[in-house]
Amino acid sequence: xxxxxxxxxxxxxxxxxxxxxxxxxxxxxxxxxxxxxxxxxxxxxxxxxxxxxxxxxxxxxxxxxxxxxxxxxxxxxxxxxxxxxxxxxxxxxxxxxxxxxxxxxxxxxxxxxxxxxxxxxxxxxxxxxxxxxxxxxxxxxxxxxxxxxxxxxxxxxxxxxxxxxxxxxxxxxxxxxxxxxxxxxxxxxxxxxxxxxxxxxxxxxxxxxxxxxxxxxxxxxxxxxxxxxxxxxxxxxxxxxxxxxxxxxxxxxxxxxxxxxxxxxxxxxxxxxxxxxxxxxxxxxxxxxxxxxxxxxxxxxxxxxxxxxxxxxxxxxxxxxxxxxxxxxxxxxxxxxxxxxxxxxxxxxxxxxxxxxxxxxxxxxxxxxxxxxxxxxxxxxxxxxxxxxxxxxxxxxxxxxxxxxxxxxxxx
Amino acid sequence: xxxxxxxxxxxxxxxxxxxxxxxxxxxxxxxxxxxxxxxxxxxxxxxxxxxxxxxxxxxxxxxxxxxxxxxxxxxxxxxxxxxxxxxxxxxxxxxxxxxxxxxxxxxxxxxxxxxxxxxxxxxxxxxxxxxxxxxxxxxxxxxxxxxxxxxxxxxxxxxxxxxxxxxxxxxxxxxxxxxxxxxxxxxxxxxxxxxxxxxxxxxxxxxxxxxxxxxxxxxxxxxxxxxxxxxxxxxxxxxxxxxxxxxxxxxxxxxxxxxxxxxxxxxxxxxxxxxxxxxxxxxxxxxxxx
Numbered sequence: 001x002x003x004x005x006x007x008x009x010x011x012x013x014x015x016x017x018x019x020x021x022x023x024x025x026x027x028x029x030x031x032x033x034x035x036x037x038x039x040x041x042x043x044x045x046x047x048x049x050x051x052x053x054x055x056x057x058x059x060x061x062x063x064x065x066x067x068x069x070x071x072x073x074x075x076x077x078x079x080x081x082x083x084x085x086x087x088x089x090x091x092x093x094x095x096x097x098x099x100x101x102x103x104x105x106x107x108x109x110x111x112x113x114x115x116x117x118x119x120x121x122x123x124x125x126x127x128x129x130x131x132x133x134x135x136x137x138x139x140x141x142x143x144x145x146x147x148x149x150x151x152x153x154x155x156x157x158x159x160x161x162x163x164x165x166x167x168x169x170x171x172x173x174x175x176x177x178x179x180x181x182x183x184x185x186x187x188x189x190x191x192x193x194x195x196x197x198x199x200x201x202x203x204x205x206x207x208x209x210x211x212x213x214x215x216x217x218x219x220x221x222x223x224x225x226x227x228x229x230x231x232x233x234x235x236x237x238x239x240x241x242x243x244x245x246x247x248x249x250x251x252x253x254x255x256x257x258x259x260x261x262x263x264x265x266x267x268x269x270x271x272x273x274x275x276x277x278x279x280x281x282x283x284x285x286x287x288x289x290x291x292x293x294x295x296x297x298x299x300x301x302x303x304x305x306x307x308x309x310x311x312x313x314x315x316x317x318x319x320x321x322x323x324x325x326x327x328x329x330x331x332x333x334x335x336x337x338x339x340x341x342x343x344x345x346x347x348x349x350x351x352x353x354x355x356x357x358x359x360x361x362x363x364x365x366x367x368x369x370x371x372x373x374x375x376x377x378x379x380x381x382x383x384x385x386x387x388x389x390x391x392x393x394x395x396x397x398x399x400x401x402x403x404x405x406x407x408x409x410x411x412x
Numbered sequence: 413x414x415x416x417x418x419x420x421x422x423x424x425x426x427x428x429x430x431x432x433x434x435x436x437x438x439x440x441x442x443x444x445x446x447x448x449x450x451x452x453x454x455x456x457x458x459x460x461x462x463x464x465x466x467x468x469x470x471x472x473x474x475x476x477x478x479x480x481x482x483x484x485x486x487x488x489x490x491x492x493x494x495x496x497x498x499x500x501x502x503x504x505x506x507x508x509x510x511x512x513x514x515x516x517x518x519x520x521x522x523x524x525x526x527x528x529x530x531x532x533x534x535x536x537x538x539x540x541x542x543x544x545x546x547x548x549x550x551x552x553x554x555x556x557x558x559x560x561x562x563x564x565x566x567x568x569x570x571x572x573x574x575x576x577x578x579x580x581x582x583x584x585x586x587x588x589x590x591x592x593x594x595x596x597x598x599x600x601x602x603x604x605x606x607x608x609x610x611x612x613x614x615x616x617x618x619x620x621x622x623x624x625x626x627x628x629x630x631x632x633x634x635x636x637x638x639x640x641x642x643x644x645x646x647x648x649x650x651x652x653x654x655x656x657x658x659x660x661x662x663x664x665x666x667x668x669x670x671x672x673x674x675x676x677x678x679x680x681x682x683x684x685x686x687x688x689x690x691x692x693x694x695x696x697x698x699x700x701x702x
Binding site: 015016074075076077078092094095098099101103104108111112114115116117118119120121144 | 426430431433435438441445446518520525697
């Protein structure tokens with residue numbers, strides 16, 4: 001296997017978003033042109049290669065442009081700029097059962113759908129048994145498809161599409177059709193395709209599928225390519241679970257794009273001295289020292305104080321306090337987060353620090369466990385709970401004939 | 413397996429033709445699905461129309477075409493029948509083709525396919541219906557006018573081919589246009605009504621000529637400084653010309669004049685060229701405009 005099944009070069013695609021979608025001649029004449037519109041960039045300068053025989057995933061949020069890219073590869077949409085070259089017979093499964101006619105029988109629809117997907121009648125003749133068998137609709141094959149259950153409908157559509165035996169298969173979210181058994185059959189079929197050296201490009205929101213199913217993946221955001229690489233790595237980075245985070249030793253982990261990085265995280269007492277042990281009644285300052293490798297606009301610093309069970313006892317972000325410096329120049333710096341007191345119960349705690357450009361999906365830097373400290377109660381002890389609140393017992397009264405409150409809680 | 417030996421271009425043409433065939437069959441099969449009479453309806457419809465218009469115009473208004481040249485048939489309803497089924501073919505063919513991109517928008521948005529096949533399949537399906545209708549009319553003409561109809565009936569083949577091309581050209585322009593301006597559909601509805609009368613479906617040429625000579629010319633009406641060219645406009649209408657050609661074959665048992673055939677060929681080629689130009693220019697953008 002050599003060469004690329006798909007080559008996408010500098011592809012951009014814009015859509016017109018109409019303010020007043022009035023498709024009429026009158027509007028055109030009166031306004032001297034069609035209705036006003038804005039350009040919406042669905043894809044911006046995307047380049048990627050899908051080597052032959054690879055299963056390639058496209059991931060991103062809704063509206064990130066992955067389906068648009070798939071449609072451009074399929075030839076349904078035409079990019080405004082750039083080129084897309086694909087080799088070999090292609091089948092696009094952007095929707096299963098496209099073009100089914102509800103009044104026609106399953107058998108008639110197989111021929112119709114097969115023709116739409118580029119199969120000859122003879123080819124369908126040859127594969128008919130297998131198509132019907134795979135879809136599991138033998139008993140209903142001569143009934144109109146409008147009488148099919150939705151499951152049967154999609155199974156038949158999927159079955160026709162998969163039997164086109166394409167060199168290149170484009171799949172959009174159709175791995176989730178049918179029941180568990182059918183899904184297993186589909187995945188088996190895709191594995192067969194893979195084993196035969198066929199190329200598959202898949203869009204899915206199921207990260208599990210992506211991770212196990214795809215060799216490589218590309219991550220799109222707002223129509224721009226964010227990253228491309230091994231599927232598991234891309235999924236980890238996309239989900240931000242830190243799977244790809246770098247271990248720094250001593251249980252410290254780091255993840256992020258790295259424009260700005262934390263250099264140290266300290267907990268300081270009132271006198272400015274670093275602490276490893278905190279009194280819950282005293283003010284503390286958390287100092288985040290950082291190195292900006294490049295200037296960063298409106299950085300959003302955040303910390304999370306977590307206990308040994310990873311429960312966040314306190315989170316604060318710059319955004320929460322509307323504290324977003326306009327711009328931080330390149331170089332070293334630090335920022336203090338002042339906390340009046342940290343009234344939590346005794347135990348071990350650690351700080352997770354995060355900094356990212358305002359509103360960014362991924363942090364520039366995120367560090368777990370960079371600062372660990374204990375909370376000590378001194379002469380105070382509690383037997384559980386989350387908070388430590390200065391407290392005491394007092395005012396014992398006993399042996400009286402009358403109650404001090406109502407008898408609300410006594411049985412009548 | 414055989415794909416290796418076959419050149420890519422031939423293969424893609426074969427696939428496209430197969431698609432066109434299947435889409436056409438889809439149209440034909442689904443048209444009378446779930447009706448008790450099925451395809452018989454495609455015979456009943458024109459017969460009913462012939463009866464209605466025959467009674468209204470032939471009996472009540474006493475319209476009178478000239479007798480068939482070679483056939484000697486002198487039956488208004490039959491003269492009308494040829495016009496009605498042909499008009500139905502042209503009218504509905506254009507309308508179906510016009511609506512094809514909109515009607516198939518679900519498919520267009522999800523599958524890459526040669527889009528021109530969609531209006532083409534509509535026109536071809538309509539042509540298939542026309543074949544049964546025109547066969548009924550031809551049989552009746554044969555019964556009334558004699559076996560000589562068989563001498564000229566082959567002329568229907570090139571005529572129908574020209575009609576298909578003509579309809580397809582117009583339908584393609586409208587199908588693309590309607591994606592951008594939905595108003596075209598309603599606008600075309602009005603045009604159709606005008607065309608129905610302007611194409612002489614039930615108005616014989618001699619009626620128009622009488623109006624031209626006795627009313628307009630004798631009355632001294634002028635249009636842009638000259639006589640009102642009613643008859644000239646009437647005869648210039650390509651649909652009138654198509655109807656005339658079909659009547660030559662089926663009603664007169666004659667070969668249409670060569671001038672007429674030339675004119676029809678030019679019209680067909682002209683509309684097809686314009687249609688394909690419009691299609692080529694806009695087809696890539698259709699999906700996102702839908």
